Amino acid sequence: MGLSATQLASVAAQSEISGAGDRRICICGHGARSHSSQALSDNPTHKSFRESGRDQCLPGRMECPCGGFRGVVEVEDPRVFIFRTRGPMGQHALVRGLAASLVRGKTVSEVDWACDTCGATHAVTPVAVSRSGQIAFEPSRDNRLLCADCRIGLGA
Ligand SMILES: [Zn+2]
Ligand SMILES: [Zn+2]
Ligand SMILES: [Zn+2]
Numbered sequence: 001m002g003l004s005a006t007q008l009a010s011v012a013a014q015s016e017i018s019g020a021g022d023r024r025i026c027i028c029g030h031g032a033r034s035h036s037s038q039a040l041s042d043n044p045t046h047k048s049f050r051e052s053g054r055d056q057c058l059p060g061r062m063e064c065p066c067g068g069f070r071g072v073v074e075v076e077d078p079r080v081f082i083f084r085t086r087g088p089m090g091q092h093a094l095v096r097g098l099a100a101s102l103v104r105g106k107t108v109s110e111v112d113w114a115c116d117t118c119g120a121t122h123a124v125t126p127v128a129v130s131r132s133g134q135i136a137f138e139p140s141r142d143n144r145l146l147c148a149d150c151r152i153g154l155g156a
Contacts, residue, residue, distance in 0.1 A: 022078070023075055023078055024038075024073075024078075025072065025073050025074070025075055025097065026057070026094075027070045027094060027144075027145065028057055028064055028093060028139070028143050029081055029083055029085060029092060029094035029095075029096065029097050029143075030057050030059040030064055030081050030082070031078030031081050032069060032071060032078070033078065034057050034058055035055055035066065035069040036048055036049035036056040036057075037049050037055040037068065045058065055067070055069055059081065059082045062082070064084075064139050065139055065140060065141045066139075066143070067141040067142060070143075072113065072126075073094075073098070073108060073109055073111055074108070074109040075107070075108045075109065076101070076106040076108070077101065081097035082097070083097055083100070085128045085136070085138065085143075086137060086138070087128075088125065088126075088128065088151060089125045089127070092126045092127065093139070094143075095125060113145045115147035115150055116144045116150075117146060117150040118147060118150055120150075121147075122148075123147055124145050124147050125145070125146065125151075126144070126145055126146075127143070127145075127146045127151060127154065128142070129143070130142075133154065134155055135151070
């Protein structure tokens with residue numbers, strides 16, 4: 001081994017700076033790096049974001065209609081976050097990614113979300129909302145953190 005621990009630490013720090021270590025996850029359930037607004041500046045999707053001003057979320061081979069990056073949690077391994085939303089709570093891509101992280105022994109930051117509508121901090125989960133303002137059972141542009149009472153207000 002020709003590399004000292006100090007050299008390895010400096011290599012690790014550089015990859016951190018270059019963005020390889022971005023651990024933020026968006027409310028849509030996908031990593032910061034999947035969003036063109038948060039992609040590295042030499043990434044073609046970031047160029048298209050600079051030109052159009054429109055954020056695009058492309059996790060894996062999926063296209064997500066996310067309306068714009070909003071980091072709501074930090075995780076050890078963002079690569080786990082490639083699910084598709086099929087409904088609220090446990091069916092939402094964000095919760096499915098968090099669950100998959102725990103199953104794989106990957107840590108996630110403490111989640112202390114407040115409801116986007118009323119500010120309550122109890123039983124808050126991500127919910128995809130359709131254009132008509134109902135709970136969506138597919139990926140949506142509009143994702144919100146909602147408490148149980150405010151979910152009922154949307155028909156959940
Ligand atoms: Zn997003
Ligand atoms: Zn997304
Ligand atoms: Zn609420």
